[in-house]
Amino acid sequence: MPDLGPYATAVLGAYGVTIAAIAGLVAWLVLRARRVRRELAGLERGRRRSDG
Amino acid sequence: MRPALALLLRDLRLALRAGGGAGLGLAFFLTCVLLMPLGIGPDLAMLSRIAPGLLWVAALLAALLSLDRLFQADLEDGTLEVLAVSALPLEAVAAVKALAHWLTTGLPLVLAAPVLGLTLGLPAQAQPWLVASLAAGTPALSFIGAVGAGLTVGVRRGGLLLSVMVLPLYLPSLIFGARTVALAAQELDPARAFLLLGAITVLSLGIGPFAAAAALRINLR
Amino acid sequence: MSLWEFANPARFMRISGAALPWVAGLAAVILPAGLAWGFFLTPDDYRQGSTVKIIFVHVPAAMMAINIYGMIVVASLIWLIRRHHVSALAARAAAPIGATMTVIALLTGALWGQPMWGTAWAWDPRLTSFFILFLFYVGYIALWAAxxxxxxxxDLTSVLAMVGSVFAVLSRYAVNFWSQGLHQGATLSIDRDQNIDPVFWLPLLACIAGFFLLFLALLLVGTRTEIRARRARALQLAMAG
Incomplete structure (x- = not known):
């Protein structure tokens, strides 16, 4: 851990904010991707059943 | 030219008729400006310092107020579709309707502004610049607003969406407009800010009708 | 193979599906490495002290924030001219990423300004411009959603992006006119010989690469999701009708 001196809160805050924001964005995108993929898979299955 | 004039007169008549809302923009502008001293305090020195920005922000909000009805009523009753197949190109329709919007909301503000400037203690030498900046700047508000109105015409309760979209587009006009008045109030040369304000308006007059017409065509599809 | 081959959604799904693990993996290596390099292995600046470490998150986020808006404008133009659905959906997928980058740039800038300028927020031209940029993102995303x-x-969001880009550039210059700022000039430039020390710009370069790869990976994920959502919608409509 480097010595951040008097600015420790600012530096740690900046890295913390960045990592939190990116983590939130990634989580949101991945969850949405998963939900949409599941929904589409369900629809495709339903269509195939009604076709056959 | 005849059909454009007919459309302009029709829009003006509709706006001036009871319930058309032509006076409402002005009433909103007056209320906005009245609220500020009540909220901030009666210190005239302070009020005269913030008057340029205050009057311009109030003008922005007043222009926004009636924007969501610019095309919506005509879309709902089918008039817009008739206009779209008429001899008048849709670009001209958008320009005429934006002009009507300016005549009913922008122009009254230009005329009322000196009185309000007086009540806010705006220095005398800034008064002509206030009128000039509003006269040169508010047409841009109507013509940029027409683009936003065209984009959101199909959205129900699009008023809030319209504000969120259009207000960022108003910022250059706001900055140069308020700067013109503020520089004049400080006895500095406002010509540069004023010319830039005019340039933005000219640009909006050029872009606005085409972008608005493109948006309307997409929405009429 | 030309660039337009990607425009076919099925082919895009296949190629992006193959590329995604590599891009995401590379981002997952380079971004943390760059950030760790910047955080642990760089010395303090003699004037700015340890706050100089903030450039490793602030500058890449700010660069991405602006460039993603540019990408949205270009993708919108491609959609308007060539009607490639992937292009429109990529623009849609890019917007939330760009908005997040703008927020990161603003927040890290505020945290930097607090000790350096003595104030977290100043109505400085650059800060204000980023605030405005954020509003542009919000309006764009809201129109897509509506x-x-x-x-x-x-179509409509493309028109907004076109008109918006003109006024975004105007705002940038208007804001410069409006106030001379506290913000320092550009730190990186190609044509100046007096640049920042390699001790700082090498990790900065790594961080910029990491942010770019992260954007690319998230853009692929987002675009794939939008394509699937569109297909799901089409299937639903077909079944209902």
Missing amino acids: IEDPDKAA
């Missing part, structure tokens, strides 16, 4: 028909939404 319109149900996907092609109509793509």
Whole structure:
């Protein structure tokens, strides 16, 4: 851990904010991707059943 | 030219008729400006310092107020579709309707502004610049607003969406407009800010009708 | 193979599906490495002290924030001219990423300004411009969300992106006119010989690469999701009708 001196809160805050924001964005995108993929898979299955 | 004039007169008549809302923009502008001293305090020195920005922000909000009805009523009753197949190109329709919007909301503000400037203690030498900046700047508000109105015409309760979209587009006009008045109030040369304000308006007059017409065509599809 | 081959959604799904693990993996290596390099292995600046470490998150986020808006404008133009659905959906997928980058740039800038300028927020031209940029993102995202028909939404948001780009540039210059700022000039430039020390710009370069790869990976994920969502919608409509 480097010595951040008097600015420790600012530096740690900046890295913390960045990592939190990116983590939130990634989580949101991945969850949405998963939900949409599941929904589409369900629809495709339903269509195939009604076709056959 | 005849059909454009007919459309302009029709829009003006509709706006001036009871319930058309032509006076409402002005009433909103007056209320906005009245609220500020009540909220901030009666210190005239302070009020005269913030008057340029205050009057311009109030003008922005007043222009926004009636924007969501610019095309919506005509879309709902089918008039817009008739206009779209008429001899008048849709670009001209958008320009005429934006002009009507300016005549009913922008122009009254230009005329009322000196009185309000007086009540806010705006220095005398800034008064002509206030009128000039509003006269040169508010047409841009109507013509940029027409683009936003065209984009959101199909959205129900699009008023809030319209504000969120259009207000960022108003910022250059706001900055140069308020700067013109503020520089004049400080006895500095406002010509540069004023010319830039005019340039933005000219640009909006050029872009606005085409972008608005493109948006309307997409929405009429 | 030309660039337009990607425009076919099925082919895009296949190629992006193959590329995604590599891009995401590379981002997952380079971004943390760059950030760790910047955080642990760089010395303090003699004037700015340890706050100089903030450039490793602030500058890449700010660069991405602006460039993603540019990408949205270009993708919108491609959609308007060539009607490639992937292009419109990529623009849609890029917007939330760009908005997040703008927020990161603003927040890290505020945290930097607090000790350096003595104030977290100053109405400085650059800060204000980023605030305005954020509003542009919000308006763009809101318009996408408000319109149900996907092609109509793509068309209308493209018009907004076109008009918006003109006024975004104007705002940038208007804001410069409005106030001379506290913000320092550009730190990186190609044509100046007095640049920042390699001790700082090498990790900065790594961080910029990491942010770019992260954006690319998230853009692929987002675009793939939008394509699937469109297909799901089409299937639903086909079944209902």
